Amino acid sequence: MTPRAVLVGLPGAGKSTSGRRLAKILGLPFADSDDLVEAAAGRSVAAVFADSGEPGFREVEAAAIASALSDFDGVLALGGGALSTAATRDALATAGVPVVLLRATLHTLTARVGDGRTRPLLAADPPGRLGALAAERDPVYRAVATMTIDTDGRTPGQVAATVAARLHERSRA
Ligand SMILES: Nc1ncnc2c1ncn2[C@@H]1O[C@H](COP(=O)(O)OP(=O)(O)O)[C@@H](O)[C@H]1O
Ligand SMILES: O=C(O)C1=C[C@@H](OP(=O)(O)O)[C@@H](O)[C@H](O)C1
Ligand SMILES: [Mg+2]
Incomplete structure (x- = not known):
């Protein structure tokens, strides 16, 4: 059994928020890799980063995914950096599940993440860090995505409805 859809994209793209709405539309359970990490570690994402560094976080994240x-x-939202682990990229390709890339401009992402307090990799300089992460990760996201949705100017409900419609079209094709 594999997820019906996996959401990827940069922090602030809305994977967690729109993913939850998508699951509701589809009548399926929702899971978020950050929640799975927190359950496995018994600590917050920020605490795992603080205690074990990014490599420690990636290890727990990859196992959970x-x-x-x-x-x-159900519908699975990944943390924005999950695809930096090669084993996760490979597992995603092997699973053959729909991979939905949620995109937004850096301006929109910056507004959505605010001070980045809960996202250790954005700490101190969210706009600058988001720009650097976009340059590094966009090619990886594009390589694994089977569908791309622009979220600028769309509410989470609209994003979820668009993804649901696209998944439905594909299942009939
Ligand atoms: N389409 C959207 N329009 C406006 N705000 C959004 C949208 N998607 C998410 N948000 C808001 O942006 C912030 C980050 O969303 P989140 O779902 O945590 O993103 P991600 O999981 O991709 O990092 C949250 O405060 C959320 O409410
Ligand atoms: O981009 C990243 O490397 C991260 C993104 C976060 O998830 P969201 O993309 O859901 O914010 C979370 O997994 C962690 O703070 C690391
Ligand atoms: Mg998230």
């Missing part, structure tokens, strides 16, 4: 890709039947 590998497990979800093999036995979670």
Whole structure:
């Protein structure tokens, strides 16, 4: 059993928010890799970064996603950096699930993440860090995505409805 859809994209793209709405529309459970990490570690994402650094966080994240890709039947939102782990990219390709890339301009992403307090990789300079992460990650996101949705000017509900419609079209094709 594999997820019906996996959401990827930069912090602030709306993976967690729109993903939850999408699951509701589809009548499926929702999971978020950050929540799976927190459950496995018994600590917040920020605490895992503080205690174990980014490598420690990526290790727990990759294990949580590998497990979800093999036995979670629902909508799965990934943390924005999950695809920097090669094993996760490979597992996603092997699973053959729809991979939805949520996009937004840097201006929109910056507005949505605010001070970046809950996202350690954005700390101190969210706009600058988002720009650097976009340059590094956009090619990776594009390589794995099977569908891309622009979220600028769309509410989470509108984004979710658009993804649901596109998934439906594809399942009939
Ligand atoms: N389409 C949208 N329009 C406006 N605000 C949004 C949208 N999607 C998400 N947000 C807001 O942006 C912030 C980041 O959203 P989140 O779902 O946590 O993004 P991600 O999981 O991709 O980092 C939240 O405060 C959320 O309410
Ligand atoms: O981009 C990243 O590397 C991260 C994004 C976060 O998730 P969101 O993309 O849901 O904010 C979270 O996994 C962690 O703070 C690291
Ligand atoms: Mg999220």
